[in-house]
Amino acid sequence: MDPFTLTCRLCDQAAAVQWQRRLTPGEFETVLAAEHARRDQAALLADPAQPPPSFGPMPDPAHYTTPVYACSPHAITLDAAALVHQATCTAPAAADLPGCSCTPEPVPSPNPEATATAALPGHWNT
Template identity: 60%
Template sequence: MTTPTPLEPLIAITPPAIGCAATGCPGTVAVQWRRRLTDAELADALALEQHRRETAAAEADPSGPPPDFGPMPTSADYTRAVYACGRHALSLDLAAHVHAATCTAPGAALPGCDCTPEPLPGEQPPTTPDTVTLPTGWVVPAP
């Protein structure tokens, strides 16, 4: 009986070299936050998605139902990671938010940025109806 050997990976994936986004900074990445895509980046992402859909539709089984991809993504569906060294990092509070595509962070004015970050999901007003009909027999306790 032979002992099975572990399979070798078919593809060795090396992550790209990621550096600080500050202009000319050779610093090692310590933090990351997200921003929306610029118009050019969004156009590239949408072109890639359209190509993916066309390829999947062309390779689909013609005897089956056609693939249903749903609507094309919008800018709200994409973010891009921004990396920085410790010296060029945003504050933890700012890093938790999604920033505008034009945000210049990291920049000279750190630890801030020059955009208005999107509110966190918990910071948005609740979308509950003004009135709620309870099932028969249910009551709302007095505050």
């Protein structure tokens, strides 16, 4: 199979669906290590005649997700796939299908500012 083809986590067939889950502690440690290396490299390459580089806060696990892929037979429900799952979620686990082993995060509250729409120019309407 093509190394760039996304595959089902359960059976290695071509993926048909995808959802998100939070990073495991080990996966997040990899993110932190990469960020430490990036900051160390930036500090090493910084011009000593200039102020030292200023970095923001370290990454927060709440800001990271990773994709989970599945083929059609091993897909969770569409409603469940629309949510972010816990790091410990075992989906797509055959015993839980079409569900999963976790309680996904609730849907965020809608942003009232995002619901306002701008009027399109008249010549854009068909």
